[in-house]
Amino acid sequence: MGTTNNRAYNFNAGPSALPLEVLEKAQKELVNFNGTGMSIMEMSHRSKDYEAVHNEAIARLKKLYAIPENYEVLFLQGGASLQFTMVPMNFLQEGKKASYILTGVWSEKALKEAKLFGEPVISASSKENQYRNIPTSNEIKFDSDDAYVHLTSNNTIYGTAWRDFPDTGDVPLIVDMSSDIFSKAVDISKFALIYAGAQKNLGPSGVTVVIIRKDLLEKENTNIPTMLKYSTHADANSLYNTPPTFGIYMLGEVLKWIENQGGVPAIERNNVEKAGLIYDVIDNSKGFYKGHATEDSRSFMNITFRIADEELEKQFLAEAKEAGFVGLNGHRSVGGCRASTYNAVPFEACKALADFMVEFQKKHQ
Incomplete structure (x- = not known):
């Protein structure tokens, strides 16, 4: 291996590198967490010991990312790929359009899912340029009555990223931040909803973080399956059903590591x-x-x-x-x-x- 501690030089696109000290702490606590005589993977998600881990992870995430009070933080499952479906299912109302900005494969996949629920439109695209660039602000076209504008903040396959996000005014801006969440400071108030699979910057695969503005929750479509409604998870503190407890524990430890880095x-x-x-x-x-x-x-x-x-x-x-x-x-x-x-x-x-x-x-x- 390339390093002195026998660790590979890990440049995987995801699942990807985790901080060594987080892995070592998890290893140390694996069979006996917090003196309980159980692994975090063995205990009830309704127990006080797990609930403390869960709530601390949410609180630390809010603090480190300066998330305003009018936002909920959710821990979901299904990766960003399920969010491609949940977003239009919940927020693409009948008679409305949603604008999708295409900058790579993942935004294309999000657009494909939206077509199952309504009428998405392409408001800008860099596909003709082999996705070498991010569209400029004057290339982005959307209507003031659109249900939302959707974009992918960082494109893992093509190696492009948004430096500045478009100002969509009163139109909700929804962003897939799976591959660059917590890599840089962002103004959360610009976004109505942020979603991100954890397996790039926040922990192991299995957890999806959703940061959603509370007023957007009030605009959910009706007749949606219970597990696919954002409000279900917001109302239950992401404990409606059994969450990915070990993944959330690891996410909390990664957040502590970020805090310790400054x-x-x-x-x-x-x-x-x-x-x-x-x-x-x-x-x-x-x-x-x-x-x-x-x-x-x-x-x-x-x-x-x-x-x-x-x-x-x-x-x-x-x-x-x-x-x-x-x-x-x-x-x-x-x-x-x-x-x-x-x-x-x-x-x-x-x-x-x-x-x-x-x-x-x-x-x-």
Whole structure:
């Protein structure tokens, strides 16, 4: 393995790297949590010991992300993919349209699900440019009576991200933040609903975080199955049925780790610095490495690039794997290379990859 503690240099796109100290604490508490003689996975979700973990995770999430009082924080299941369905099911009213901004595969999937419930429209798209960029504000068209505007904040497959979010006025802005939640500071008040699978920056797979403005809950459609209504989970403090208790415990521990790092601002500075190491190699390679995203739309979570010679690219990935780097293959739909530098990916891993890329170019230029 590449590191001194026998840990891989983990650049997986998700599930992805978790902080080592969080894993070690979970290991220590695995069979006897808080002196109960039980694992957190064994105890009732109605018990006081679990309820304290649950409520502390919600409170810490609200504090670290500066979430206003008029928002609910929910822990759901089904990943962002179920949110593609729940959003239009709950909020795309009959006779209304919803605007979808297409910036990659995941926003396309969200649009596809919305078509099952009403009339979504594409308000902007960068598909014609192979999803290399984020649409500019003057390219985004929506109506003031739209049910909502939906976008994906960070695009894991193409390596693009929104720097500034559109001002949608009174139209609710709904955002899939699965791959960059808690990677940088955001003004929560700009959004009516944020959803995110936890398995990139917040914990293991199995938990989906939803941050929803309370007034939006009042606009839910009727005749929706109980488990697919946001209000069901808001009214029950995300304990309507058995939640993914271990995942929520782990999420709470990751939030403590973020707090100990100096909070979201410190995490953001670190993320920019880590990604910058790799982008600098790409930019200074004189075309040996070619980034996919335009410079103004680059993601600090997913760095996508190609090597012009396809056989050399295969060799790069093979040699990187031998050197202890994991997860550098691009998504199966586009190929190429991708380094996912989520919050828990350490600086040393990004520095090691940057150095490896420089040495590989020297050998094969």
